[in-house]
Amino acid sequence: MGMTEIIAVLMILGGGFFLLVASIGIVRFPDFYTRLHAMGKGDTLGIILILLGLCVYEGFTLNSAKLLIALVFVGLTNPVATHALARAALRYGLKPLLKLDQKDMEPSTTSKIDALET
């Protein structure tokens, strides 16, 4: 057990933890925008940690460079996809869950406040 192997195992375990937390957040948050928040941050961090752990374990090879390319691509495109989805939902007319609608815990399509009148 060298030092690089310990670092790689710790990174991979941390990435698995973040992916698990992001999945639970996607199921259990009450609103669409909060679910989007859970996906856009937790998933990106988990994927980056797991791929960095594989990179550390691999060393200086061509496969490590390919893993870095995949890591940079995912870290750039996952927030872009999340942002596009959020903007499409706002344009569609989906209103976020406000403080007044906390009793029924539904995604409020008929909100009492027209705060987001576009």
Add this chain to the structure above:
Amino acid sequence: MQDVLIYITNLLAVIIIIPFYRVLKGPTVFDRVLGVGAIGTKTLVLICLVGFIYGRLEMFIDIALAYAVLNFISVLAIAKYFKNYRKGA
């Protein structure tokens, strides 16, 4: 190290099943798209780990890159398609 990789791969195969609930039971269309995107980004990591276990990373990383591009383009296309719809009209 090989045992740790196998355990993590099994854990990830369990984690991928969890957002499928959101795909089946989303109140809106965007919830379903979100669940599909989350499943796709986790599948990319699963492909990389399987390639690492088999010792053929040079082949599986190309598959993972193509999968990432396809997932991103599909989410963007669905978002652009539903952007012009007004709710109720």
